[in-house]
Amino acid sequence: MSAQSKFALGARVRVRSDDPPHHHRTPRFTRGQVGTVARQHGVMPLPEDLAYGRTSGQGAPIYRVHFRQKDLWPDYAGPDGDIVSADLHEHWLEPAP
Amino acid sequence: MPNHHDVGGLPAGPIDRHEHRFNSFERHIDALCLMMCSPPVKKVAVEELRRAKEEMFDGPFLKANYYQRWAIGLRAVLVEKGVLGEAEIDARIAALKTGRS
Amino acid sequence: MSHPHDHDHDHDGDHAPPKDEGAGDYALLEQAMRELLIEKGVITADGVRRMIERLDEASPATGARIVARAWTDPAFKKALLDDAGSALSAFGFGPMGKFIALENTPDTHNVIVCTLCSCYPRFVLGFPPDWYKSTAYRSRVVREPRAVLQEFGLDLPDSTRVVVSDSTAEIRYMVVPMRPRGTEGMSEPDLAALVHRDALIGTAVVAPPSP
Numbered sequence: 001m002s003a004q005s006k007f008a009l010g011a012r013v014r015v016r017s018d019d020p021p022h023h024h025r026t027p028r029f030t031r032g033q034v035g036t037v038a039r040q041h042g043v044m045p046l047p048e049d050l051a052y053g054r055t056s057g058q059g060a061p062i063y064r065v066h067f068r069q070k071d072l073w074p075d076y077a078g079p080d081g082d083i084v085s086a087d088l089h090e091h092w093l094e095p096a097p
Numbered sequence: 098m099p100n101h102h103d104v105g106g107l108p109a110g111p112i113d114r115h116e117h118r119f120n121s122f123e124r125h126i127d128a129l130c131l132m133m134c135s136p137p138v139k140k141v142a143v144e145e146l147r148r149a150k151e152e153m154f155d156g157p158f159l160k161a162n163y164y165q166r167w168a169i170g171l172r173a174v175l176v177e178k179g180v181l182g183e184a185e186i187d188a189r190i191a192a193l194k195t196g197r198s
Numbered sequence: 199m200s201h202p203h204d205h206d207h208d209h210d211g212d213h214a215p216p217k218d219e220g221a222g223d224y225a226l227l228e229q230a231m232r233e234l235l236i237e238k239g240v241i242t243a244d245g246v247r248r249m250i251e252r253l254d255e256a257s258p259a260t261g262a263r264i265v266a267r268a269w270t271d272p273a274f275k276k277a278l279l280d281d282a283g284s285a286l287s288a289f290g291f292g293p294m295g296k297f298i299a300l301e302n303t304p305d306t307h308n309v310i311v312c313t314l315c316s317c318y319p320r321f322v323l324g325f326p327p328d329w330y331k332s333t334a335y336r337s338r339v340v341r342e343p344r345a346v347l348q349e350f351g352l353d354l355p356d357s358t359r360v361v362v363s364d365s366t367a368e369i370r371y372m373v374v375p376m377r378p379r380g381t382e383g384m385s386e387p388d389l390a391a392l393v394h395r396d397a398l399i400g401t402a403v404v405a406p407p408s409p
Contacts, residue, residue, distance in 0.1 A: 019100075023148035025366045027313050029106040029340060041296060041369055050144035053178065062367055069343075069360075073106070078344050081359035087367035105313030105364065109337035112349060114329045122225040127325075128249040129232055132241050140240060147315055163316075163331055165224045172227060181234050189230035190223075 004043060005061040006090055011037045013065060014096040015088060023051035026092045029084075030065070033072060034096045038085060039064035046089060061090045101154045102147075123164040130171055141174050149173040257324040261372055262393035264289065264322060266386045268299075269377045275301075278374070291321070296369040302376050302400070306359050309347065309400030310371045311339045317365035319372045323398055330399065340364060350401040373398055378406040 007013055017032035025047045041062045049057035069082040076082070119127075133141040150158075150170040158169055175181040235241045267289065268275040277285035282299040297319065300308035312318065313336045318326035329335050339346045343360045347353075354360060363371045375397040381389060384407070396402035 023144065023151060025314055027105045027364065027366060028100060028103045029313070039298075041367070044296070044368060047144045047147075047367075050142040051148035053142070053145060055142070062369075064363075064369075066361075073341060077342070078360065079356045082343065082361070083359065084340050084362045084364060086364045087369050089367075102314055104333050104337040105311075106341040107333075107337040109334040112329050112332060112334045112338070112346065114327075114350075117328060119325060122228055124250050124253060125232065125246070126224075126228045128246055128253055129228060129235075129241075131253070132245060132249050133235075138241055138245075161224070163328075168224045168227050168231075172231060175231065175235075180240065181231065181238075185234060186227070186230050189234055190226050193226050193229055 005040045005063070007037045007040075007061075007063060007093060007095075009037055009040065012096040013037060013063075013093040015065070016092050016094065018092075020048075022048055024048050024092075026088055027086060029072060030067060030086050030088070033067055035065040035067040035071075035086075037063045038066040041087060044089070046091075062087055063090070063093070065093070102151050126164050126168050126171070130167055133171065133175075140178065140180055141171070145174045145178075146170045149177070253320075253325070256320055256322075258322075258393075258395035258398055259390070260324075261319070261322040261395075261398040262390040263386075264299075264372075265374055265393045265398070266390035268374055269381075269389055270386050275374075282372070286322075298369060298371050299374050300361070300363060300371055300400075301374045302403070304358065304376070306361055307347075307354055307400065308361050308363060308371075308373045309339060309343060310363050310365060310373060311336055312365040313337070313340055314364075314366060317370065319370040322372055323395060327395070347401060350396065352402060373400040375400075375402075375404045378404050380406040 012034060013036070014034045015026060015030045015032060019031075041064065043059045044062045045059040046057055049055070064085050065088050066083045066085050068080070069076040069078060069084060070080055072084060130146060132138050134143045134146070146167070150166050153169060153173065158166060161169060172186060176183050176186070232246060236243055264278070264286065268278050274285060274289070277288070278299045279301055282297040283295065286297065300310075302308055316326055316331040318330060320326070335346065340362050343362050344354060347360070365371055375393065377389070378392065381392070392404050392407060394402065394404070397404045
């Protein structure tokens with residue numbers, strides 16, 4: 001499964017800042033943010049397809065991405081190590097330096 | 098896409114931690130949605146229900162609570178997919194009301 | 199599951215809390231859809247009854263049994279943390295899709311949320327509590343988790359990393375809380391009795407048994 005995944009464990013990825021008009025499951029607070037791939041979940045169907053009754057889609061790799069709280073919220077009051085994760089499909093991610 | 102449902106990180110007040118026992122309506126609509134989304138019925142995708150609820154964030158939807166929104170969403174998706182007709186749902190509701198009064 | 203209050207207030211904390219008006223209309227809408235779907239042969243009355251029974255039976259007691267097994271059986275714990283879906287099939291549950299168990303340790307405290315709706319590991323925890331579905335919890339726990347946990351009575355040291363898992367996809371999460379001190383030699387059922395819903399969500403820890 002992971003052979004199909006474009007991003008390796010530990011890879012740094014940036015979430016696209018798109019705001020498409022259709023249903024999707026990429027929370028606003030993650031968009032445009034840089035995180036780290038913490039887990040590869042394999043391939044799963046796209047909510048962008050299923051939400052409109054399209055069930056024949058191939059799906060796409062999906063990842064658990066860790067974001068540092070301090071990166072998301074510059075005024076975050078807790079320690080540096082605190083993390084939020086989200087499960088995001090590959091087309092929402094691009095390589096980050 | 099309306100993004101009223103996408104609330105992560107927005108300012109909000111204290112968390113109301115009252116517990117409540119689910120009533121008959123809540124258990125029925127929950128079960129009905131689950132059945133429609135699960136095998137062997139699987140006439141609806143849970144993503145369609147979510148999308149329907151996200152698109153309807155106005156009017157009665159705003160006043161509706163959690164499970165009432167499920168009912169509104171399920172109705173919209175069943176009608177959209179031609180599983181049930183708008184008119185037959187309304188007719189049945191009217192008949193049920195007459196029966197009750 | 200603890201339901202100390204049986205009141206019928208409209209929850210979800212969404213903006214303007216609705217009055218009870220129209221509650222009957224929604225019940226009629228549900229009944230109308232259900233009857234029509236049965237008449238058309240899409241579902242059966244028996245199927246509805248069985249689904250409601252399944253929903254009523256699902257409870258945090260199931261999650262508690264899983265945790266007690268993980269505390270007492272290192273091989274099961276490893277399997278659970280590696281691939282919870284497969285481990286639970288072996289434990290007697292049916293296939294349950296993608297499922298991940300997150301282990302709490304002195305170094306890491308996990309807590310789960312669904313910021314986009316109300317995704318919840320229902321097959322092991324039952325109905326989600328209203329607060330889990332509330333806008334307040336969903337908004338704040340990803341932004342100020344330590345303040346939220348404090349409201350729940352949990353004050354974590356800075357040396358413990360807080361990891362908030364947002365269930366944005368069809369992958370469900372459950373927290374495996376830390377086994378409390380003073381439980382050495384306790385049986386699996388006795389351990390399970392210590393584990394409660396909020397510890398499986400991560401807004402609480404499991405307290406040692408009262409002496």
